[in-house]
Amino acid sequence: MTMRTIQPVIILSALILLLLIGCDSDDPVSPDPVGSCVINPSPDALDAGWTLAGPESYSNSALGDQTLDDLTPGDYTITWSDVDGWVTPAGETQTLIADATVTFTGAYAGQIGIIVIDSSPDSIDAPWTLTGPNAVMGTGNGDVTMNNMAVGEYTLTWGDVADWVTPVSETVILAEGAMATFSGQYVEPTGTLVLDITPDSISAPWMLLGPNSYHATGNGDVVLPDMTVGEYYVSFGPVAGWIPPPSTDASLLVDATLTFEGVYLEDPGLPFTGSEDQLMQNFRTTYEDMNFDTMAELLHSDFITILQSSTIQEFPDVGTTLDLAEELRIAERMFSGQPVTDPDGALVQAISQIGFLIFEQQGTWATTPPTDVIPDARSALFDVIILFERPGASTLKVEGAIKFYAVGRDSFHDGSMQTYWQMVGQQDLTNGGKAVETSVWGTVKALFR
Numbered sequence: 095m096t097m098r099t100i101q102p103v104i105i106l107s108a109l110i111l112l113l114l115i116g117c118d119s120d121d122p123v124s125p126d127p128v129g130s131c132v133i134n135p136s137p138d139a140l141d142a143g144w145t146l147a148g149p150e151s152y153s154n155s156a157l158g159d160q161t162l163d164d165l166t167p168g169d170y171t172i173t174w175s176d177v178d179g180w181v182t183p184a185g186e187t188q189t190l191i192a193d194a195t196v197t198f199t200g201a202y203a204g205q206i207g208i209i210v211i212d213s214s215p216d217s218i219d220a221p222w223t224l225t226g227p228n229a230v231m232g233t234g235n236g237d238v239t240m241n242n243m244a245v246g247e248y249t250l251t252w253g254d255v256a257d258w259v260t261p262v263s264e265t266v267i268l269a270e271g272a273m274a275t276f277s278g279q280y281v282e283p284t285g286t287l288v289l290d291i292t293p294d295s296i297s298a299p300w301m302l303l304g305p306n307s308y309h310a311t312g313n314g315d316v317v318l319p320d321m322t323v324g325e326y327y328v329s330f331g332p333v334a335g336w337i338p339p340p341s342t343d344a345s346l347l348v349d350a351t352l353t354f355e356g357v358y359l360e361d362p363g364l365p366f367t368g369s370e371d372q373l374m375q376n377f378r379t380t381y382e383d384m385n386f387d388t389m390a391e392l393l394h395s396d397f398i399t400i401l402q403s404s405t406i407q408e409f410p411d412v413g414t415t416l417d418l419a420e421e422l423r424i425a426e427r428m429f430s431g432q433p434v435t436d437p438d439g440a441l442v443q444a445i446s447q448i449g450f451l452i453f454e455q456q457g458t459w460a461t462t463p464p465t466d467v468i469p470d471a472r473s474a475l476f477d478v479i480i481l482f483e484r485p486g487a488s489t490l491k492v493e494g495a496i497k498f499y500a501v502g503r504d505s506f507h508d509g510s511m512q513t514y515w516q517m518v519g520q521q522d523l524t525n526g527g528k529a530v531e532t533s534v535w536g537t538v539k540a541l542f543r
Contacts, residue, residue, distance in 0.1 A: 127192030129167055133160040135174065135183075135200040142202060143175030148190075167191050172198040178227035178246045180204050205245040207268040210275040211238045213252070220280055221253030226268075245269055250276040257323075259283050283348040287318040287326065291356040298338070298358055299331030301431060301444060303485045304346075311432065323348050327485050329446040330356045331431040334387050337361045341446050341483075364388050366507050366514070370459045370472055370500050373515040377498075381448050381480070384429035386422075393418055394501055394516040400467055402522045405536030409543060420543070427542040434542060442541050447483040454478075462499065468519045471499040478524070482538060491532045494524030 133156070135142035141158040149168030171187040181203040188196040211234070213220035219236045227246030249265040261278040268274045289312075291298045297314040305324035329341040336358040346352040364376040373392065380388045399416040406414055416424070427434045433444045456475045462468060475497050482490035498520055505514035522535040 127167055128164045129190040129192055130195040131162045131165055131170060131190060132195060132197040133162070133172065133200075134197060135159070135202065137202065140177050140180065140202055142177055142180075142200060144198075144200065145173045145175075146198070147171050147173075165190055170196065170198075172200070174200045174202075177202060178244065180244065204242070205270040206242045207245055207271060208273040209240040209243045209248060209268060210273060211240075211250065211278075212275060213237060213278040213280065215280065218255050218258060218280060220255055220258075220278060222276075222278070223251045223253070224276075225249050225251075243268060248274065248276075250278075252278045252280075255280060257282065283323045284320045285323055285346045285349055286351040287321045287346055288351060288353040289316045289318075289328065289356065290353055291315055291330070292358065296333050296336060296358060298333050298336070298356065299431070300356065301329050301331070301446075301485075303327045307486075309486075321346060326352065326354075327446075328354045328356070329431055329444075329485065330358070332384055332386065332429055333358060335361050337383060361385070364391075366512070367392070367516070368507070368512050368514070370474065370515055371455075373500055373517060374453075374455070374474075374476070374498065377517060378450050378453055382450065384431065384445070384448060386426050386429045389425045389429070390422060392517050393421065394518040396518055397421060397516075398468070398519050399536070399539070400519065400521040401536045402524075402534055405522070405534060405540060408537060408540035416539070424539045424542045428539075436541065437543065443484040443487040445482050446485050447481075449481045449483070451479040451481060452477055453480075456495070459500075467521070468499045471501050471518055473497055473499045475523075480535075490538055492524050492535050492538055493532060494534070496535060497521035497523060 131146065133144055133146065135144060135158065138159065143155065143157050145153065145155040146162070147153050148170040149166050152166070154162065167190050169187055169189050171185060173185045174183045176182050183200040183202060186198055188198065190196050209224070211222060211224070213222065213236060216237065221235050222233065224232045226248040227244050245268050247265060247267055249263060251263040252261045254260050258280040259282070261280060264276055266274040266276065289300055289302070291300070291314055294315060299313050300311065302308070302310045304326040305322045308322070323346050325343060325345050327341065327343040330338040332338055337360070338358060339356045342354065344352055344354070364379060365372055367373045367376055376388070377392055380392060395418060397418045399421055401409065401414055401416065409416065412420055428445055431444055431446060434442045436442055454477045456477060459472045459474045462471050462473050464470065466473070475495055478492060478494065478496055480492040484490065499518045500515050501518045502513040502515045504511050507514070524534045
């Protein structure tokens with residue numbers, strides 16, 4: 095091999111060796127320069143949207159806080175999305191350099207106002223649901239004032255409350271710095287109530303009781319609109335010469351008309367009291383009809399009620415007996431069908447109906463001896479249970495025995511002279527029980543003295 099041939103070989107080997115040495119070097123290849131962008135809209139609860147544009151047609155859109163890494167250096171521009179009820183921040187451009195971080199902060203300013211929720215009546219604490227911008231929802235009860243509320247459209251839906259008519263939903267626009275009020279007027283469901291009394295000419299008295307302690311009195315026919323639905327009770331008062339209809343009750347429904355018809359019948363009068371037995375039957379009828387006029391006819395001018403010792407103190411001004419005037423005053427007030435006040439000014443509930451469950455004679459009528467409280471009269475003992483109905487109060491019950499006294503006088507009747515009997519006395523022998531509604535005869539009378 096010649097020297098001329100060896101030289102090129104040596105040069106080629108050296109080049110190969112240099113290349114091999116270069117490949118084994120530890121020096122890294124330099125990467126492309128990058129940086130980071132922090133996106134921070136506030137307040138965080140809005141989760142506001144945004145779009146970021148940058149070099150080489152870069153674009154990214156998302157919601158809320160984000161950190162974006164490995165971004166090419168260059169100019170980046172952010173655009174913030176609109177949020178109802180908030181002022182949108184202005185867009186912004188920043189330059190990102192290699193190995194650095196830029197932060198885009200979007201501070202949304204709230205457009206706010208005040209919302210007032212006012213339901214009535216306050217006592218029912220009505221439920222409600224509020225919807226508004228950004229699907230804001232809230233539920234609650236009763237009156238509320240809400241401050242710092244975002245502007246926009248709000249709708250309030252009222253909830254149902256038993257026995258009340260629910261107001262319709264309402265939508266309002268809340269403007270910046272303004273106040274929007276939702277007023278919900280709950281009303282009780284109503285109907286119309288009619289009292290139709292026959293005959294019209296007698297203008298008969300009546301008493302009406304209803305829901306929520308409703309109480310009214312009047313005379314003759316009447317139409318009552320806008321009455322609260324529920325149970326009503328009516329009693330018809332006495333009219334001289336007429337038999338009143340029985341008390342009754344019924345339910346008034348929503349948007350309906352309830353008619354109470356009261357038909358009075360002419361009173362033919364009580365049968366002639368030609369015997370002691372007929373006198374007692376007329377006495378019972380008089381109480382059950384609550385007829386004061388016939389009561390006055392049945393009692394003799396010398397009539398007395400002999401009180402029990404336990405009830406004498408309830409009549410501090412009369413002693414041990416009631417005379418005719420005192421008995422008639424009690425009957426007039428008891429039979430009136432209206433509330434009265436006692437001598438101390440206390441309210442006494444009206445008696446609406448009187449019923450004799452038991453009225454049975456024990457033994458026969460006999461003439462009283464001279465030693466009797468009422469001498470030389472006819473007397474008989476009766477077992478009684480008498481109920482006194484009182485709307486809105488407990489029923490009074492008198493139970494036990496009452497001794498009745500009768501006297502007769504001659505009277506011309508049906509073309510002949512006959513004996514006409516009148517009641518000259520009563521002796522109270524009834525039993526006072528422990529139950530609230532059980533009273534002796536004298537105690538019931540004392541209520542109406």
